[in-house]
Amino acid sequence: MYRVASIGGDGIGPEILDEGKKVLDAAAEKYGFEIEWTDFPIGADRYLETGELVGEDELRELSTFPAIYFGSIGDDRVRPGVLEKGILLALRFYFDQYVNLRPIKLLHGVSTPLAGKGPEDIDFVVVRENTEDFYVGIGNRFRGRQHADLEVIRNLYSVRFGLDAESDAEEIAYQIGVLSREGSRRVMEYAFDLAERREKRVTSVDKANVLSDVYGLWREVFSEVAAAHPGVSTEFNFVDAVTMWFVKNPEWFDVVVTPNMFGDIITDLGAMIQGGLGLAPGGNINPKGTSMFEPIHGSAPKYRGLGVANPIATIWAGALLLDHLGEHEAGEAVVAAIEGTIRDGVVTRDLGGTAGTVDVGDHVAHLIRS
Amino acid sequence: MYRVASIGGDGIGPEILDEGKKVLDAAAEKYGFEIEWTDFPIGADRYLETGELVGEDELRELSTFPAIYFGSIGDDRVRPGVLEKGILLALRFYFDQYVNLRPIKLLHGVSTPLAGKGPEDIDFVVVRENTEDFYVGIGNRFRGRQHADLEVIRNLYSVRFGLDAESDAEEIAYQIGVLSREGSRRVMEYAFDLAERREKRVTSVDKANVLSDVYGLWREVFSEVAAAHPGVSTEFNFVDAVTMWFVKNPEWFDVVVTPNMFGDIITDLGAMIQGGLGLAPGGNINPKGTSMFEPIHGSAPKYRGLGVANPIATIWAGALLLDHLGEHEAGEAVVAAIEGTIRDGVVTRDLGGTAGTVDVGDHVAHLIRS
Numbered sequence: 176m177y178r179v180a181s182i183g184g185d186g187i188g189p190e191i192l193d194e195g196k197k198v199l200d201a202a203a204e205k206y207g208f209e210i211e212w213t214d215f216p217i218g219a220d221r222y223l224e225t226g227e228l229v230g231e232d233e234l235r236e237l238s239t240f241p242a243i244y245f246g247s248i249g250d251d252r253v254r255p256g257v258l259e260k261g262i263l264l265a266l267r268f269y270f271d272q273y274v275n276l277r278p279i280k281l282l283h284g285v286s287t288p289l290a291g292k293g294p295e296d297i298d299f300v301v302v303r304e305n306t307e308d309f310y311v312g313i314g315n316r317f318r319g320r321q322h323a324d325l326e327v328i329r330n331l332y333s334v335r336f337g338l339d340a341e342s343d344a345e346e347i348a349y350q351i352g353v354l355s356r357e358g359s360r361r362v363m364e365y366a367f368d369l370a371e372r373r374e375k376r377v378t379s380v381d382k383a384n385v386l387s388d389v390y391g392l393w394r395e396v397f398s399e400v401a402a403a404h405p406g407v408s409t410e411f412n413f414v415d416a417v418t419m420w421f422v423k424n425p426e427w428f429d430v431v432v433t434p435n436m437f438g439d440i441i442t443d444l445g446a447m448i449q450g451g452l453g454l455a456p457g458g459n460i461n462p463k464g465t466s467m468f469e470p471i472h473g474s475a476p477k478y479r480g481l482g483v484a485n486p487i488a489t490i491w492a493g494a495l496l497l498d499h500l501g502e503h504e505a506g507e508a509v510v511a512a513i514e515g516t517i518r519d520g521v522v523t524r525d526l527g528g529t530a531g532t533v534d535v536g537d538h539v540a541h542l543i544r545s
Numbered sequence: 546m547y548r549v550a551s552i553g554g555d556g557i558g559p560e561i562l563d564e565g566k567k568v569l570d571a572a573a574e575k576y577g578f579e580i581e582w583t584d585f586p587i588g589a590d591r592y593l594e595t596g597e598l599v600g601e602d603e604l605r606e607l608s609t610f611p612a613i614y615f616g617s618i619g620d621d622r623v624r625p626g627v628l629e630k631g632i633l634l635a636l637r638f639y640f641d642q643y644v645n646l647r648p649i650k651l652l653h654g655v656s657t658p659l660a661g662k663g664p665e666d667i668d669f670v671v672v673r674e675n676t677e678d679f680y681v682g683i684g685n686r687f688r689g690r691q692h693a694d695l696e697v698i699r700n701l702y703s704v705r706f707g708l709d710a711e712s713d714a715e716e717i718a719y720q721i722g723v724l725s726r727e728g729s730r731r732v733m734e735y736a737f738d739l740a741e742r743r744e745k746r747v748t749s750v751d752k753a754n755v756l757s758d759v760y761g762l763w764r765e766v767f768s769e770v771a772a773a774h775p776g777v778s779t780e781f782n783f784v785d786a787v788t789m790w791f792v793k794n795p796e797w798f799d800v801v802v803t804p805n806m807f808g809d810i811i812t813d814l815g816a817m818i819q820g821g822l823g824l825a826p827g828g829n830i831n832p833k834g835t836s837m838f839e840p841i842h843g844s845a846p847k848y849r850g851l852g853v854a855n856p857i858a859t860i861w862a863g864a865l866l867l868d869h870l871g872e873h874e875a876g877e878a879v880v881a882a883i884e885g886t887i888r889d890g891v892v893t894r895d896l897g898g899t900a901g902t903v904d905v906g907d908h909v910a911h912l913i914r915s
């Protein structure tokens with residue numbers, strides 16, 4: 176028996192998560208275990224009603240679960256960033272889920288926008304650092320006099336725009352990204368361990384030629400971790416180049432390890448080459464703590480309640496969750512049933528079908544049972 | 546008569562720039578003007594010999610030219626970042642070339658990696674801010690005790706890793722990005738002006754839901770500039786989503802305005818969908834000062850001197866240079882001759898041909914003359 180927390184969230188989140196839970200229950204029954212779900216009413220609705228994002232008590236309670244199954248957050252009634260930072264990132268950070276695991280795999284029967292590429296070409300994993308970089312939320316906005324905040328910034332702009340540093344003329348904002356040696360090392364170790372169970376290639380992503388302080392450290396740590404794994408072949412790629420190779424030579428990649436923000440960008444691109452956001456799952460993993468599994472897409476508020484959203488990304492995230500709990504066979508069965516469902520043509524509009532959200536969930540569950 | 550500075554730079558830079566100059570001379574002859582070239586020996590070779598990147602005197606001299614024609618920099622013998630920051634970014638910043646103009650256009654006869662897309666689908670322009678953001682080069686790396694550098698960072702990591710803030714245990718790096726209201730406004734104005742001469746759509750790129758300080762300012766300024774251009778339709782896109790739509794719906798875009806670093810990333814992706822880096826030109830523009838035109842690719846050191854590099858990106862950058870000088874007809878003739886050369890099959894290996902660098906330059910020049 177596993178206790179799993181569930182957070183439907185906003186927009187299409189609750190609908191797709193229901194299908195995910197349905198499928199995981201089917202897999203549990205089939206493979207002889209049970210999942211006890213505990214739902215948490217976290218999301219925009221509650222925030223708008225009570226002002227609460229995630230409470231201290233809630234965090235403490237969530238920390239007693241090995242896993243959280245997460246729908247999606249984001250709502251048009253709330254300013255961009257409030258829910259993302261106050262809920263999703265807050266959970267990733269609080270539980271120190273330092274690995275954001277994002278498989279980029281083109282399933283059989285799904286078409287990719289890339290000419291001449293098939294399932295044999297698109298099958299790699301992005302390991303995104305998930306707690307540092309420009310996601311730490313340190314920044315500020317100010318005018319003139321307060322430039323003294325950061326002397327160096329004040330001087331830069333005094334020179335550039337001929338400003339009197341004492342005036343209030345120019346408005347400036349800054350954002351700070353932070354990387355630590357330990358924070359980089361631990362996610363790279365995870366990536367190398369994963370590569371050792373796959374094709375033994377790790378690509379490191381950075382922009383060390385421009386953001387030399389943070390990504391210089393990243394490169395140095397990567398070289399050290401690589402030296403400790405002589406059986407794995409490695410390379411450095413600049414983030415700009417990575418976006419090209421994802422499109423041109425996706426077959427080249429095995430495991431890609433990336434700082435947080437670049438990971439955000441390249442995994443959306445990865446989602447697209449694997450057939451679209453409706454198909455891309457992610458796991459936020461703390462190998463020793465509470466981990467969280469979610470589709471990588473957002474809450475698509477305009478489709479809320481219409482029953483048309485594609486639940487496959489969420490169901491696939493559920494497979495990652497099962498795998499994380501140690502139920503590897505059940506996890507594989509879920510992925511196989513997703514492929515079967517696609518083969519049977521029971522797919523939503525985004526994949527060219529006419530099935531509804533519930534139809535897809537039902538069919539995946541049915542294939543698992545049979 | 547126009548005076549133009551030329552910097553061949555490193556790797557394949559000098560070879561491809563020679564072809565560009567050849568083509569521009571042909572266009573000048575045809576359209577009744579003249580270009581006086583002055584070459585500057587800036588690059589890795591000189592740096593390794595003398596330690597000099599770009600001298601004060603050189604900068605002063607360069608500032609007397611309306612335009613610089615630039616090959617590429619980057620050399621395996623030099624640590625990543627030294628030449629990029631010390632030469633390329635130094636020039637962009639010194640001359641305050643705040644617009645980095647990057648047309649993403651699939652030429653007739655070129656194949657794109659995107660299934661089912663053609664020249665009618667891929668034709669937009671990215672206007673990349675070119676002097677701010679995470680390119681300002683402010684950052685640092687330090688250990689324990691010195692965390693007091695930035696109190697907030699020290700606290701973050703003391704908590705995270707249970708560190709004694711007075712110890713030297715943990716190494717940390719940070720990087721600061723800066724945006725100013727004026728720096729954002731001026732590049733957006735350029736983008737809107739451009740859109741008014743095109744299809745009147747501007748897409749703004751940011752990640753305001755996470756990097757809320759810098760990109761919150763960016764969004765606010767964009768809304769203001771948009772309000773002043775009611776004839777142009779606008780939208781916000783998160784950078785992660787942009788990479789998806791470039792691949793899925795490139796036809797959607799007209800003018801894309803983006804902060805510096807995201808612009809770096811999405812224009813490499815853009816280069817790939819327009820057929821590869823060998824075809825992607827860029828202009829670093831200061832509408833009132835010295836502007837600089839370059840291929841957006843790097844110096845490909847391993848192909849140096851082999852005569853196989855594709856000069857089209859550089860030649861096309863030359864067309865942007867002519868346009869910038871006011872020689873619009875000549876600029877258009879260069880682009881037409883590039884298309885003619887591709888149609889005639891006189892293309893390098895990267896485009897599936899067997900022509901050498903010089904063959905391509907000769908053919909483009911020949912088509913202009915005839």
Ligand SMILES: CC(C)[C@H](C(=O)O)[C@@H](O)C(=O)O
Nearest residue numbers: 259260263439471754755785
């Ligand atoms: C919603 C947003 C904060 C999030 C991120 O940037 O990490 C999302 O884009 C993702 O990739 O999971």
Ligand SMILES: CC(C)[C@H](C(=O)O)[C@@H](O)C(=O)O
Nearest residue numbers: 384385415629630633809841
């Ligand atoms: C070489 C590098 C500094 C440069 C950049 O990041 O701007 C390049 O990638 C580009 O896009 O022109």
